[in-house]
């Protein structure tokens with residue numbers, strides 16, 4: 001196999017078995033390396049050399065944990081999951097999501113390791129296949145999901161597993177934790193990425209409105225139905241439907257939703273024809289659905305259907321390690337009118353806050369602070385005063401001010417919550 005001379009280092013000559021493996025892997029489209037059982041990289045195929053080999057540093061003969069992580073110890077001794085350890089124990093393949101150093105900076109990489117056995121059943125080598133994860137960024141990025149903390153990586157690893165399947169996904173997380181962004185990433189990482197993604201906000205929709213929005217209606221189905229209207233299920237053919245705040249679907253509608261999911265069929269309002277749906281379901285809620293089932297507020301059968309693959313999205317306070325990365329991402333957004341940075345003291349203060357409004361609140365605080373940063377640097381003085389740490393009850397539902405002079409969207413921005421969430425809360429308090 002032709003190897004880059006700069007990447008050669010002294011290592012034992014690979015066995016004939018490993019040599020034939022290497023030539024077999026050379027023209028695989030995905031980056032692959034061959035490792036000995038002592039973590040040494042024996043060979044890399046051309047796709048690996050192209051994608052990961054451009055640092056100018058040698059990697060053949062080097063330890064995999066040095067090259068990919070700049071660690072001096074194997075991953076498991078550095079507090080991470082080591083797929084080689086696991087593959088050795090299982091005597092089979094293991095897969096893990098890691099952040100690797102690459103010529104482009106840190107990147108999320110999906111790593112799969114397979115052991116290679118000799119005729120006596122001993123492991124002689126491992127083949128590692130690497131796929132760069134495109135649905136999230138481990139360095140500041142102008143758009144999409146960013147994050148690299150263990151709590152974020154866990155949710156991302158789950159997303160990577162489920163996205164290519166047709167399984168329904170349930171995203172569970174507080175307001176502003178990125179449920180919609182995750183739903184978009186599930187769609188974009190699936191085989192349906194070329195199809196539509198239809199977002200349905202289930203909160204604030206009455207039963208009849210929900211039904212006609214979802215299933216559409218025939219001409220004359222009800223007063224005002226002057227023409228036949230296709231429903232969101234029609235629009236989502238060959239794509240994904242994202243049911244946001246599924247916990248708000250009225251009980252009577254839950255039966256129809258269940259039938260749609262179970263049989264893949266539905267009828268327009270006022271129609272007799274049975275239509276066939278073809279969509280992948282992603283649902284989200286900030287509500288404790290299991291408790292709602294116990295209280296009879298949510299149908300158990302529907303819950304089991306949608307809960308096939310739950311992913312918990314961590315609140316920002318559980319991923320404070322991502323605050324600098326998120327802040328630098330928001331400050332680098334193309335919407336920013338000029339380049340603004342944040343000083344270390346202001347950043348440290350942001351890292352100590354509780355963030356009941358999660359990432360949305362962080363984004364709003366930074367946008368506001370940018371307007372005060374006349375010399376292009378956000379300092380502590382530009383941040384809104386840190387609110388007293390709220391108790392758990394207050395955290396569950398940011399309390400609304402008694403009086404506010406401004407529009408609904410200004411009030412939402414002021415509270416660091418979405419307009420949708422504000423509407424829900426106003427409704428709950430009988431104000432909407």
Ligand SMILES: Nc1ncnc2c1ncn2[C@@H]1O[C@H](COP(=O)(O)OP(=O)(O)OP(=O)(O)O)[C@@H](O)[C@H]1O
Nearest residue numbers: 144145146175176177178179180181359360418421
């Ligand atoms: N991991 C992330 N990286 C970058 N931006 C993020 C991330 N997660 C969320 N955001 C941003 O935070 C804001 C809130 O995200 P999103 O609307 O997806 O949250 P949500 O959980 O659906 O909120 P709600 O329940 O209130 O509708 C958006 O501006 C989104 O772009």
